[in-house]
Amino acid sequence: MSDYTMTIDGKSVKGSKSVGVINPATGKVFAQVPDCTKSELDQAMEAAQRAYRTWSKDINARRKLLGEVAAALQSPPEGLARTLTQEQGKPLAKAQQEIMGSSIWASYTASLEIPNEVIQDNAAGKVEIRRKPLGVVAAITPWNYPLMLAMWKIAPALLAGNTIVLKPSPYTPITSLMLGEILREVLPPGVLNVVSGGDEVGGWMTSHPVPRKISFTGSVATGKKVAAAAAPDLKRITLELGGNDAAIVLADVNPAEVAPKIFWGAFENSGQICSAIKRVYVPEAMYSSMLEKLGELAKNVKVGNGLDAATELGPINNKMQFERVTELVEDAKKHGAKIVTGGSRQGTEGYFFQPTIVGGISDGVRLVDEEQFGPALPIIPYKDVDDAVRRANSTTYGLSGSVWGKDPDRAAEVAGQLECGSAWVNQHLAIAPNLPFGGAKWSGIGVENGTWGLLGFTEIQVVNVARN
């Protein structure tokens, strides 16, 4: 029997089947959620389509309600943050930050305008470019920031006049279901529907005839399936996919100063961030001191159950990902890499992996070439900057990257050569609600956030009036 309910047409739906959710700190099932059936998904889609007729009409009403969504998350129910920690693994303080961040995102997005542009207004006629909503949006999210990444979709989609069916990851469905429960009090029935279930529910959504847009965040492999499923119906897509972000350290930096920033750019959320630093290129002359500094940081960070106040890094979210990180680190060892710190699981229960710094490694080894999405960071020496840039770019990924240097203009010049959606200088993970975020190459299609993200939930209509 489910402990949480889906939200369909403004109503609480227990669902006819349920499925367990595992706490990654214990490796044990701690709650049951509905396992959405095809007919329950149909009901959600139909409810969203009905609600669209009214919801799409009045932006001022939508803006006001989106403000109320933000307010509801300012004082979330007891237990929302705790549940986020239990299902995702992150420290409780970080779970609270994610909830606050979601509120900030909603409130910022509520303040945006959707401008109509008049591009001709004279005796011959008036031409106006308008932005219309698309219809029902199918929103599909991953397990690393379940609430935040849901809000990146909900807020702009709703402000633009669309309605939504949201499906969270099967690993972290509960807080999205709770969000649906909370927002039943705020939004009209059918405007936001939340369903839970396995990957197959995502497949049903992307091939369902109702949605006109799929907003997807997840892996490249699934993103390609989503694009293929959307094609026969020419559904619009935004794909926010994986990354293999490189950080390039220039020779003029003080390693002691940048090492902590690079460490947290890589290990925040136990490395489970699409745009976390996933490989670091360091000048040969600085290599050993950088390894040592990063190694010390990794050794001293407190890993544990996110519900313990002292915890700085939680477990990896799920068994599959835990096994993947283990496999990549074992493969690096086989290729002669030097494990500076960490290198194996921590403890005997749950999916804890020691924060791991890997040296003596280069391009061509899986830990460097693939997205590890976990707490294991390869550090790679380089001889000249052009070569480091070339290696940073020789990947199908292109989400973000960073360059670290004493002279920010020189560093920005190098950062501009990176083939990626966000090129940061002397920082990483500088993500904000007003800045477009998206990937080049296989890291995605389209952007989220800011006006650019909002316009992705609209379609242009040219209203062209002849006068005479």
Ligand code: NAD
């Ligand atoms: P995933 O692709 O396995 O799953 C993401 C979502 O897609 C889940 O809800 C899943 O149930 C659903 N899904 C699975 N198969 C589907 C199908 N055939 N059709 C439709 N939906 C389907 O990804 P994940 O393991 O949950 O998340 C980790 C990945 O997400 C990493 O690669 C990470 O880099 C990426 N990510 C990207 C961003 C970004 O903004 N670019 C943000 C966070 C995570």
